[in-house]
Amino acid sequence: MQKITFEEMKATIKKAFLNAGLSESQAEICAHIHTESTSDGVYSHGVNRVARFVDYVNKGWVDINAKPSLVKSLGALEVYDGNQGIGITNALYALDKAIELAKKHAVGIIGLRNTTHWMRGGTYGWKAVEKGFAAMCWTNTESCMPAWGAKNTRLGNNPFVMAVPSSDGSIVVDMAMSQYAYGKLQVTRLKGEKLPFPGGYDKDGKLTDDPGSIEESMRILPTGYWKGSSMAIVLDAMAALLSMGNPTNEIDKIQKGSCTGASQIFMVFDPSQLGGKEFNEQMVNSITQYVNTSTPAEGQKAVFYPGELSKKTRKDHLTNGIPVDTEVWREVVSLAN
Amino acid sequence: MQKITFEEMKATIKKAFLNAGLSESQAEICAHIHTESTSDGVYSHGVNRVARFVDYVNKGWVDINAKPSLVKSLGALEVYDGNQGIGITNALYALDKAIELAKKHAVGIIGLRNTTHWMRGGTYGWKAVEKGFAAMCWTNTESCMPAWGAKNTRLGNNPFVMAVPSSDGSIVVDMAMSQYAYGKLQVTRLKGEKLPFPGGYDKDGKLTDDPGSIEESMRILPTGYWKGSSMAIVLDAMAALLSMGNPTNEIDKIQKGSCTGASQIFMVFDPSQLGGKEFNEQMVNSITQYVNTSTPAEGQKAVFYPGELSKKTRKDHLTNGIPVDTEVWREVVSLAN
Numbered sequence: 275m276q277k278i279t280f281e282e283m284k285a286t287i288k289k290a291f292l293n294a295g296l297s298e299s300q301a302e303i304c305a306h307i308h309t310e311s312t313s314d315g316v317y318s319h320g321v322n323r324v325a326r327f328v329d330y331v332n333k334g335w336v337d338i339n340a341k342p343s344l345v346k347s348l349g350a351l352e353v354y355d356g357n358q359g360i361g362i363t364n365a366l367y368a369l370d371k372a373i374e375l376a377k378k379h380a381v382g383i384i385g386l387r388n389t390t391h392w393m394r395g396g397t398y399g400w401k402a403v404e405k406g407f408a409a410m411c412w413t414n415t416e417s418c419m420p421a422w423g424a425k426n427t428r429l430g431n432n433p434f435v436m437a438v439p440s441s442d443g444s445i446v447v448d449m450a451m452s453q454y455a456y457g458k459l460q461v462t463r464l465k466g467e468k469l470p471f472p473g474g475y476d477k478d479g480k481l482t483d484d485p486g487s488i489e490e491s492m493r494i495l496p497t498g499y500w501k502g503s504s505m506a507i508v509l510d511a512m513a514a515l516l517s518m519g520n521p522t523n524e525i526d527k528i529q530k531g532s533c534t535g536a537s538q539i540f541m542v543f544d545p546s547q548l549g550g551k552e553f554n555e556q557m558v559n560s561i562t563q564y565v566n567t568s569t570p571a572e573g574q575k576a577v578f579y580p581g582e583l584s585k586k587t588r589k590d591h592l593t594n595g596i597p598v599d600t601e602v603w604r605e606v607v608s609l610a611n
Numbered sequence: 612m613q614k615i616t617f618e619e620m621k622a623t624i625k626k627a628f629l630n631a632g633l634s635e636s637q638a639e640i641c642a643h644i645h646t647e648s649t650s651d652g653v654y655s656h657g658v659n660r661v662a663r664f665v666d667y668v669n670k671g672w673v674d675i676n677a678k679p680s681l682v683k684s685l686g687a688l689e690v691y692d693g694n695q696g697i698g699i700t701n702a703l704y705a706l707d708k709a710i711e712l713a714k715k716h717a718v719g720i721i722g723l724r725n726t727t728h729w730m731r732g733g734t735y736g737w738k739a740v741e742k743g744f745a746a747m748c749w750t751n752t753e754s755c756m757p758a759w760g761a762k763n764t765r766l767g768n769n770p771f772v773m774a775v776p777s778s779d780g781s782i783v784v785d786m787a788m789s790q791y792a793y794g795k796l797q798v799t800r801l802k803g804e805k806l807p808f809p810g811g812y813d814k815d816g817k818l819t820d821d822p823g824s825i826e827e828s829m830r831i832l833p834t835g836y837w838k839g840s841s842m843a844i845v846l847d848a849m850a851a852l853l854s855m856g857n858p859t860n861e862i863d864k865i866q867k868g869s870c871t872g873a874s875q876i877f878m879v880f881d882p883s884q885l886g887g888k889e890f891n892e893q894m895v896n897s898i899t900q901y902v903n904t905s906t907p908a909e910g911q912k913a914v915f916y917p918g919e920l921s922k923k924t925r926k927d928h929l930t931n932g933i934p935v936d937t938e939v940w941r942e943v944v945s946l947a948n
Contacts, residue, residue: 349686504917
C-alpha cells in the first residue's frame with residue numbers, strides 16, 4: 275500500500291491512456307474521472323479498472339474513434355447511439371445533452387444505447403448536482419446475478435443512481451442491484467474475512483457470508499432478495515425501452531467484455547424551474563438534518579445521509595494522498611511507461 | 612376465512628364508501644381499485660384498508676370534496692396540488708394527465724403534492740401498462756423506518772413502482788424500501804411463525820426474524836440494509852423536488868394519518884414513439900423468457916418475472932372467489948349497512 279497525490283495519479287493514468295491511443299482530451303477526461311472515483315473511495319471503478327480499460331481498447335472492444343450519434347429527437351427526450359465508443363466520454367456527453375434539455379424543458383432525458391462501461395455510476399449523479407441539477411441515471415449490464423429463485427446468472431446488476439443537489443450537501447445514491455459487488459467478495463476473501471451479511475448462495479444453495487463460496491457458485495444475492503432481482507429486471511427493460519437499445523440478454527451475446535453494448539439512461543431535472551433553488555436547498559437540508567440527528571444504533575457514533583461519506587473520503591484523500599494497492603499501482607505505472 | 616366474488620366485494624365496498632359520503636363516481640372508482648388490489652393478492656391495501664380509509668374520511672383527514680389543482684405547467688412536466696383529496700382518485704387523475712403529456716411529448720411527468728394515501732402503488736403501474744405505456748411512480752410517506760445505523764424511525768418506506776408493457780406479460784415492480792411491511796410482520800406473528808429472512812432489529816439492536824420483536828422496537832430493516840435506506844432518502848428528496856411538495860419530515864408534522872400530505876411522482880413513457888410497439892414487445896418478451904427459462908434453485912419449481920404472480924393470483928381469484936378474513940369482511944359489511 276502506498277499513497278499517491280491526486281495529481282500524480284491523474285497524470286500517470288493519463289499517460290497510460292495516451293499510450294493506449296486515446297486523444298489528449300479523451301485521456302485527460304477519462305484520467306480525471308478514474309482519479310476522482312478513486313479519491314472518493316470507489317477503487318473498483320477507479321484506479322483498479324485502468325488496466326482492464328486499456329485491455330479493452332487494445333482488443334478493439336472499446337472503439338476510441340467512435341462518437342455518439344443522434345438516433346431520435348423527441349423534445350425533452352433524445353436517443354443516441356454510443357457506437358461502442360469510450361464509456362466515460364459517451365456518458366458525459368449524454369449527461370451534458372440531458373442538462374441542456376433540462377435547461378430548456380425543466381426535464382431532459384437521454385437514452386444512450388450501444389455504449390461501453392461507464393465505470394462508476396455515481397460520477398454522473400455527482401456531475402449533475404455539481405451543476406445544480408437533479409438526476410436519475412442507470413445502466414444495464416451483462417448477466418452476473420441469478421434471478422430470485424434461480425441458480426444461473428441471467429440478470430445484470432444494473433447500477434441505479436439518483437442525486438438531488440444542495441450546496442450544503444447533495445444527496446447522491448449509487449447502488450447496484452446485487453447486495454455486494456464481486457470486487458467486495460474478492461477483497462473480503464483476500465483478507466480472510468466473512469461478509470458483514472449473507473451475500474449469496476454456495477454451490478449447494480445455502481445462503482452464506484463466505485465470499486469464496488459465492489465467487490465459486492456465481493450465485494450473488496440480489497439486494498433485498500426478491501426486491502433487487504425484480505428491480506434489476508425492470509431497470510433492464512426500461513433502459514432498453516428508453517434507449518431503443520439492448521436488454522441484458524442481447525448484451526450477453528456481444529461477448530466483448532463487461533457492459534459493451536449496454537443501454538444507459540440519463541434523466542435530469544432543473545430545480546430552479548420547479549420550487550426554485552431556495553425551496554430545494556431548504557428541503558434537501560431538512561432531509562439530511564433529519565437523518566443526521568437520528569439516534570445512532572448500538573455501536574454507531576453517527577448517522578450519515580447518502581453521499582456524505584464519499585465527500586469525507588475525498589477530502590481526506592486530497593489532503594493526505596490516496597492510498598493505493600502496490601500491485602495495482604505498479605501495473606498502472608507500467609502502462610504509463 | 613370466506614370466499615367472496617369480485618362483484619360482491621366491489622359492491623359492498625362501494626356501499627361503505629357511499630355511506631362515508633363519497634359521490635357515486637368516487638365510490639365506484641375507489642371500490643374498484645380496492646377490489647382489484649385484493650384480487651391481485653394485495654390485501655393490505657385492498658379490502659383490509661377499507662375501514663381505515665372510511666375512518667380518515669370521517670375524521671376529515673381525507674377531504675372528499677377536494678380536487679387536484681394545477682400549480683405549474685412546464686411542457687412535459689406539470690405539478691398539481693392534491694389538496695388532501697382522495698388518494699386514489701388524485702393519483703389516477705395524475706396518471707391520466709401524465710399519459711396525456713406522454714402522448715404529446717413521448718414523456719409525461721406529473722408531480723402531485725399534498726395528496727393522501729394512494730393505497731397500492733402497483734395500481735398505477737398496472738393502469739399504465741394496460742394502456743400500453745411504461746411508467747415510474749413513487750410516493751413518500753411519513754416516517755416508519757430508521758435510517759441505516761439509526762434507532763428511531765425517520766424515513767418513509769417510500770414505495771417505488773416501475774412498469775414496462777407487453778401484451779404477452781408486462782413487467783411490473785411495486786416495492787417499498789423496507790424489507791417487510793408492518794402488515795407482513797403482523798400476519799406472520801399471528802400465525803406464530805418467523806420471517807423467512809431477518810426483518811429488523813429488536814429493542815436491544817439484534818437483527819431478528821421474530822416479527823413481534825420488530826413491531827415492538829419499530830426498527831424495521833431497510834431492504835438490502837444500507838441500500839434501501841439510501842434509496843428511501845433520495846426518493847423522498849426527488850419526490851419533494853418534482854412535486855414542490857413535502858418531504859417526509861414535513862409529513863411527520865401533519866399528523867393526519869398515514870401519507871396525508873404526501874408527495875407523489877408519475878412518469879409515463881410512450882413506447883410507440885421510441886422503438887415502436889413491435890420492438891418493445893419483442894424486447895420485453897426476451898427479458899421475461901430469459902428469466903422464466905433460468906435453472907430453478909434447489910426446491911424451486913419455476914422462476915417468475917415481476918408481475919407474473921399477481922396476474923396468476925388475480926386469475927385464480929376471479930375464477931374461484933377471493934378469500935377474505937372473516938373479521939375483516941364483517942367490518943366492511945358493517946360499514947356498508
